[in-house]
Amino acid sequence: MxxxxxxxxxxxxxxxxxxxxxxxxxxxxxxxxxxxxxxxxxxxxxxxxxxxxxxxxxxxxxxxxxxxxxxxxxxxxxxxxxxxxxxxxxxxxxxxxxxxxxxxxxxxxxxxxxxxxxxxxxxxxxxxxxxxxxxxxxxxxxxxxxxxxxxxxxxxxxxxxxxxxxxxxxxxxxxxxxxxxxxxxxxxxxxxxxxxxxxxxxxxxxxxxxxxxxxxxxxxxxxxxxxxxxxxxxxxxxxxxxxxxxxxxxxxxxxxxxxxxxxxxxxxxxxxxxxxxxxxxxxxxxxHRHRHEPLLHDHRHRHDPRGEQGSGNPHHEHHHAPQDLEGLPADRPFWHAHEHHHREIEHAHPHVSDAHHRHRH
Incomplete structure (x- = not known):
């Protein structure tokens, strides 16, 4: 879902x-x-x-x-x-x-x-x-x-x-x-x-x-x-x-x-x-096509290690410190939370006004 x-x-x-x-x-x-x-x-x-x-x-x-x-x-x-x-x-x-x-x-x-x-x-x-x-x-x-x-x-x-x-x-x-x-x-x-x-x-x-x-x-x-x-x-x-x-x-x-x-x-x-x-x-x-500024924050997000691009969400393609993944599954999707950096990106996809999509229209 x-x-x-x-x-x-x-x-x-x-x-x-x-x-x-x-x-x-x-x-x-x-x-x-x-x-x-x-x-x-x-x-x-x-x-x-x-x-x-x-x-x-x-x-x-x-x-x-x-x-x-x-x-x-x-x-x-x-x-x-x-x-x-x-x-x-x-x-x-x-x-x-x-x-x-x-x-x-x-x-x-x-x-x-x-x-x-x-x-x-x-x-x-x-x-x-x-x-x-x-x-x-x-x-x-x-x-x-x-x-x-x-x-x-x-x-x-x-x-x-x-x-x-x-x-x-x-x-x-x-x-x-x-x-x-x-x-x-x-x-x-x-x-x-x-x-x-x-x-x-x-x-x-x-x-x-x-x-x-x-x-x-x-x-x-x-x-x-x-x-x-x-x-x-x-x-x-x-x-x-x-x-x-x-x-x-x-x-x-x-x-x-x-x-x-x-x-x-x-x-x-x-x-x-x-x-x-x-x-x-x-x-x-x-x-529509929109641009994201670089962002550093901490929240719950999902990764799929089997995917070619992590969770499939380009906002959460980032590197992890070993302690971030401690105790988490290595072969199936998982949720976790830690401070992470969102790189600058421009793309188009369906979205609502969540924390990642507060851009001008």
Whole structure:
């Protein structure tokens, strides 16, 4: 499976898990405060990621370095603290319909930052795909701004902006170990919220509900965050945003099939729009001649010793120190991670805006 296909599969699975979590959480919101519930969800995410790390064992990944901690702290603060708190405060000041409509700004902010500041490229088909999926999300929210006030709308916009920046910062860190990043982010979000809820005397859910929230957080936040990081690594933030914006439709479909909500015309129309948008993105083929500047970095990559040109990827045709290959197979493809140099190269092939393809168009 190619890197873009892996990223697409990871991104869609992340959207499915997160989308299914939303309607389940909505049935439990009356059992405790918003802060305690959010803390329990991220605590479940932390536990799940620790289990995944234990089960998977040591993988060929580049760990976080000291230089990465500022970016990790920023995305944890923005995505795990500022975003949820601004959302809770905004929801208290707005009608549900207005909130649902404004939450679609996350995809818009993510796309805008990725394309305008992150040098990612979306061609005509990608832009049409983004427009279709966002239009489907807007339609699905059935929202209007009737009854909205300036402060409430500003708080929801702040939450979505925080998550948009978080997505782009996460993409920049995605060459590092995704499990390590996701675990640090989940733990960094859950502990402050749980401590703050305890200090402020907020109500906590009863034990059965708390266990349910931990389980929902494990899948809908923990595993979803990990898969989303893999999608960010292989696709870039812009394309990941298009795929992840299908989460509201997944949630609506889950509510229809599992929670027995009624079928509506907006759901059917949103399904058509989002389905068309996702298909367009999956069929996208962006290829042209482009030039790569010399680059030195450290990340997970693949080699095939049987191939005439290493892994078949000219970016990773490089020499190795003996310690780089210690314990690795000599007769079959393998993954490993080490600092390596990318030589200057000019070629043409299908590609997306991953870490190796941030060139001008």
């Amino acid at each position: 190619t890197s873009p296909r892996r990223g697409q599969l990871a991104g869609l699975t992340a959207a499915v898990l997160f989308g299914c979590s939303a309607p389940l959480i909505s049935t439990l919101t009356g059992s405790g405060s918003a802060l305690s519930i959010a803390g329990l969800l991220y605590a479940g995410a932390t536990l799940a990621l620790l289990v995944v790390r234990l089960v998977r064992g040591t993988q060929a990944e580049t760990p976080l370095s000291r230089q990465d901690w500022p970016a990790l702290a920023a995305l944890t603060l923005l995505g795990g603290v500022v975003g949820p708190l601004a959302l809770v405060l905004g929801l208290a000041r707005l009608p549900a319909a207005s909130s649902s409509l404004l939450l679609n700004l996350e995809a818009v902010f993510t796309l805008a930052i990725a394309v305008l500041l992150g040098r990612e490229y979306l061609g005509r088909r990608g832009l049409v795909s983004a427009a279709l999926t966002i239009a489907g999300a807007v339609l699905l929210s059935e929202g209007s701004l009737n009854g909205a006030n300036g402060l409430g709308a500003a708080l929801i916009a702040l939450a979505t902006l925080a998550w948009g920046i978080d997505n782009n910062l996460s993409q920049r860190l995605s060459l590092r170990d995704p499990i390590q990043i996701a675990t640090a982010k989940a733990a960094g979000a859950s502990l402050p919220m749980l401590l703050l809820a305890l200090l402020l005397g907020h109500a906590f859910p009863p034990l059965p509900v708390a266990l349910a929230l931990l389980a929902i957080g494990a899948l809908g936040y923990g595993i979803s965050i990990w898969l989303d990081l893999l999608a960010l690594r292989d696709l870039g933030a812009a394309r990941e945003a298009v795929l992840f914006s299908t989460a509201p439709f997944v949630g609506a479909l889950f509510s229809l099939l599992v929670l027995r909500d009624s079928l509506s015309a907006p759901l059917l129309l949103a399904a058509g729009l989002m389905g068309a948008g996702v298909v367009l993105l999956l069929l996208e083929q962006h290829s």
